[in-house]
Amino acid sequence: MNYNQYTSRLLERAVNEFAKLPGIGRKTALRLVLHLLKQPDEDVEIFSHSLTSLKKEIFHCAKCHNISDQEVCSICSNNKRDASLICVVENIRNVMAIEATQQFNGLYHVLGGVISPMDGIGPADLTMDSLVGRVSSEEVKEVILALSATMEGDTTNLFIYRKLGDFDINISTLARGVAIGDELEYTDEITLGRSILHRTPFRSSLNNS
Amino acid sequence: MNYNQYTSRLLERAVNEFAKLPGIGRKTALRLVLHLLKQPDEDVEIFSHSLTSLKKEIFHCAKCHNISDQEVCSICSNNKRDASLICVVENIRNVMAIEATQQFNGLYHVLGGVISPMDGIGPADLTMDSLVGRVSSEEVKEVILALSATMEGDTTNLFIYRKLGDFDINISTLARGVAIGDELEYTDEITLGRSILHRTPFRSSLNNS
Numbered sequence: 001m002n003y004n005q006y007t008s009r010l011l012e013r014a015v016n017e018f019a020k021l022p023g024i025g026r027k028t029a030l031r032l033v034l035h036l037l038k039q040p041d042e043d044v045e046i047f048s049h050s051l052t053s054l055k056k057e058i059f060h061c062a063k064c065h066n067i068s069d070q071e072v073c074s075i076c077s078n079n080k081r082d083a084s085l086i087c088v089v090e091n092i093r094n095v096m097a098i099e100a101t102q103q104f105n106g107l108y109h110v111l112g113g114v115i116s117p118m119d120g121i122g123p124a125d126l127t128m129d130s131l132v133g134r135v136s137s138e139e140v141k142e143v144i145l146a147l148s149a150t151m152e153g154d155t156t157n158l159f160i161y162r163k164l165g166d167f168d169i170n171i172s173t174l175a176r177g178v179a180i181g182d183e184l185e186y187t188d189e190i191t192l193g194r195s196i197l198h199r200t201p202f203r204s205s206l207n208n209s
Numbered sequence: 210m211n212y213n214q215y216t217s218r219l220l221e222r223a224v225n226e227f228a229k230l231p232g233i234g235r236k237t238a239l240r241l242v243l244h245l246l247k248q249p250d251e252d253v254e255i256f257s258h259s260l261t262s263l264k265k266e267i268f269h270c271a272k273c274h275n276i277s278d279q280e281v282c283s284i285c286s287n288n289k290r291d292a293s294l295i296c297v298v299e300n301i302r303n304v305m306a307i308e309a310t311q312q313f314n315g316l317y318h319v320l321g322g323v324i325s326p327m328d329g330i331g332p333a334d335l336t337m338d339s340l341v342g343r344v345s346s347e348e349v350k351e352v353i354l355a356l357s358a359t360m361e362g363d364t365t366n367l368f369i370y371r372k373l374g375d376f377d378i379n380i381s382t383l384a385r386g387v388a389i390g391d392e393l394e395y396t397d398e399i400t401l402g403r404s405i406l407h408r409t410p411f412r413s414s415l416n417n418s
Contacts, residue, residue: 034302054242056250
């Protein structure tokens with residue numbers, strides 16, 4: 001159905017703004033705006049204030065480039081975390097995903113993307129120099145490359161590996177293999193092939209479960 | 210995955226606000242907020258201003274209760290529309306849906322819902338009195354009941370039919386039948402049954418197509 005005719009320009013403007021968000025079509029945008037219209041004035045005020053204050057008051061951590069309320073984020077400024085271990089990720093959602101596992105106690109480095117010539121993203125668009133700076137100045141022992149298992153991710157991994165090749169540190173990547181809960185017949189061939197090549201001693205799988 | 214740990218309270222607050230919207234979960238909310246965070250300051254300002262100004266400056270049309278920028282909406286104040294014909298709908302989205310068909314040239318009356326004892330919505334919660342007022346004071350010749358084909362819609366139809374029974378007007382409802390493009394074997398029995406009972410002369414279907 002074609003919803004071109006709005007009886008109110010204010011309504012149309014708000015719908016247009018919502019429809020700019022990723023994955024939000026005009027019909028969903030209208031539903032969201034009409035929902036907000038039914039809410040009390042204060043609630044809409046709080047909603048819109050939360051966005052402007054987010055935009056104005058937020059920092060990117062000076063060390064790891066994670067989103068933060070202070071100049072240095074709560075992870076980087078936490079003394080209980082292992083500063084000799086840096087996990088390189090693409091974006092803040094990856095930080096949250098890894099934090100949610102509660103299996104990592106080091107620091108992060110948010111690249112802000114991966115090298116992708118197709119999208120015009122080169123090493124200079126990422127926080128690559130800052131990573132090299134951290135490795136050369138801090139007491140880093142290991143860098144974990146936790147990028148997506150895509151071609152762009154692999155390219156970026158290789159680029160970082162070469163950049164950090166002169167430093168006396170370990171460089172590791174995430175283990176690739178059959179995901180927990182996956183059925184073998186639905187696992188793709190490359191993953192399955194790699195998981196046979198890089199098979200682990202059965203004893204170590206007992207310790208982790 | 211569990212995304213409980215935000216490294217920024219500002220971020221968390223914005224995500225919480227988005228997650229209050231219908232059909233938006235916490236993961237989608239995070240995606241939307243991170244998208245806004247990447248936009249220029251002005252764009253976020255415009256986005257949030259469009260919401261507050263919508264809430265503050267919008268009117269509900271004094272005649273038909275449609276959403277409007279003026280006290281009387283652009284449909285009600287349009288002299289070219291047939292004021293003797295009132296189409297009763299549940300909400301503004303229905304107004305837009307019917308306007309999009311370009312088949313209706315009368316005015317609307319937005320009820321604001323349908324009678325639903327389960328949800329605690331009675332006739333007093335709707336713009337029922339205002340509808341009776343319009344019919345008694347204006348030169349209305351026909352009221353079209355265009356509510357949903359649900360039990361609540363039918364109940365509301367019947368209620369309005371009785372309320373307006375004393376006036377010398379025609380009361381009609383939307384034609385029910387097999388939707389255009391529908392295959393007969395997938396049409397539900399009640400709709401199919403009704404569409405046989407209320408079959409129309411073949412000649413009239415030729416005129417409409």
